[in-house]
Structure formats: structure tokens, C-alpha cells
Amino acid sequence: MITRPPESRDDEHRGARAHFLQVFLSQRSQMEALVSRRVGCRATAADLVQDLFLRFWRRPLVQVEELSTYLLRCAGNIAIDHLRSEGTRVRVNEGWRPDAPDSHGSEPQAALEAGNDLRHVEAALRALPERTRQIFLLNRIHGRKYAEIAKAMGLSQSAVEKHMMRALEACKASLREPPPRTPGKAP
Template identity: 65%
Template sequence: MSEPGEVIDAEADNAGRARFVQVFLAQRARMEALVSRRIGCRATASDLVQDLFLRFWRRPEVKVEALDTYLLRSAGNLAIDYLRSEGSRDRATEGLHGNDDEPGTQAPEQALEVAHDLQRIESALRALPERTRQIFLLNRIHGCTYGEIARAMQLSQSAVEKHMMRALEACKASIAESASPLRRPGSARR
């Protein structure tokens, strides 16, 4: 037999989920239109909004006053994330295949060197203090401004700038350490 507190919690959870579904369905068309405008594809927008529903459904209820506004903002952010990931994928594919106008300009050795550089940068970022790494990722991966990061982390903008300089210097140093007289930027080994 269940305890009275468990019954109340289950009822509250069911009520929260029902409210979420109601608000989500009411905002779905607006979310799809917003995402479609940003990414330029209605079918993908519909898929992304469905993914957004599943993300919210699987996690504990989010306590926000204006759930409709929160969902719209989340949909907008999801569109931005999608565009970033597509852009990254396109740049990576373009980098691996080289310039189509100049066949064979991207040697396999260069692709390997780029992969090693990325590994060194990743290692340098892991070695940074947690706060510095977090600030770097918020800015470079999530697109937050220094002001937004400063407010969120309760720091001055100057402190955020110093953390970013430290992170960027670590990234540059990780690549510079691997540079040798034989390997100069833009020149492939022959």
C-alpha cells in the first residue's frame, strides 16, 4: 500500500505532465513555424519540435512561470543548435574533401595533422580549471556573450574576459608546442 505523500506526489506529477502536454500542444504550431523560419525546412522543424517534446517529457518537470514562453525560447535555441551542428558538419566535410575547385589540395597528412591539433586542443581544455573551461565552452560552443556569462556565473565581465584569454592562450600553446620546423601552417610534408 502506498503512503499518502506518494499519492500526492504522483497526482502532482500527473497534473504537471498534463499541463505540460496542454501548453506544448497549444504552442506546437508556433514552435514549428519559428524553427522552420530559422532552418528553412518544415519537415526538419517538425522533427526538432518533436525531439524537444521528448527531451522535456523524459526529465523532471521544469518549474517555470511562463511555460509557453520557455518552450518557444527552447525551440529557438534548438534551431540555433541545429544550425551550428550542421555548419560544423559541413565545415568538417569540406575540410576533409578539400576545395572542389582544386582537386587533391587536401592531403591525408594534413587531415591527420588537423585531427592531432584538435586532440591537443581538447587536452589543453581538459587541463584548464573548471571555471575557465566552463566559460570557454559557454562562449565558443553555446554562443553566450561575455555579459551573459558574467551574469549567469556572478562574475565581472572583466573576469570572464581574463578566463577567456587564459583558455585561448592554452589552445594556441597546445598547437604551437606541436609545430616543428618541418611543419609550417599551410604547408604539407612531401
């Protein structure tokens, strides 16, 4: 077996990094345009492409046949990942967002009420059985589908649906219940 001296490996590593940097910089505008078309925001696209660069720069370089094509495919994938995470965030926020305050209410009061609602929901979730809470979090926070959760937890999809109904009902009930009154205080 032939081993290369350490200097030779360092030279190869520097050469591979230089090649990667050259190809990345030559493809950057194309990657940003591709990502921008998918996510609808040039600034977000620039950030995502920069994140892609950092991912590659921090790990050992992979040997691919056509680096420029590979980078474009990775840029497309990072845009899809971003859209998925944004979709999950929107679904979670829509599920938690209280009805919009009326135009006569004040913003600080609305923020206070929203904070109270969130505390009630958190308390309701903490009171759920562990499995029900875990299923709820996997679905609503991590964006997992019922079938994925069922497979991962060794349950039927019907059981997952029942756990979700129980969790959602507990959350809704926590928002319907009037807040506990402090003795001695008038409403």
C-alpha cells in the same frame, strides 16, 4: 488536512495528461510553423516540437494559466536554443576547419590531412596549462563569452583574453610545425 485517496490522484493525473495531450495536438501545427520560420527547416521544426512534447511528457505536468500560450512560448524558446547550439557548432567548425583543399587534391588525402591537423591541435591543447585549456573549451566548445568565463572562474576579462590568445597561438603553431619524421624514411 484532507488527503485524497490514491485513485483520485491517479484520475487527476490522467485528466491532466489528457488535457495536455489535447492542447498540444491542437497547437502542434502552430508550434511547428513558428519553429520552422525561426530555424528555416520544416523537418527540423517537426523534430524540435516532438522533442518539446517528450520533455513535457516525461516530467510532472506544470500548472499554467493558459497552456496553449505557454506551449507556443516554449516552442519559440526551443527554436532559439537550437539556433544558439547551431551557431556554436558553426563557430567551432569554422575555427578548426583547415583551408579548403585545392581542386587537384583527393578527398581521402584531404581527410587524412584534416585528421592529422586535428591530432596536432588536440596535442597542443593537452599541453596547455589546465586553466588555459579550460577557458579555451568553455569559449570555443561551450560558447561562453569571455565575461561569463571571467565571472565563473574569478578572473578578470583581460586574464581570460590572455589565456585565449595563448591557447589560440598554441593551436596555430601546432598546424605550422612540420610533422615529426620517422628515422630512416625519406620524405
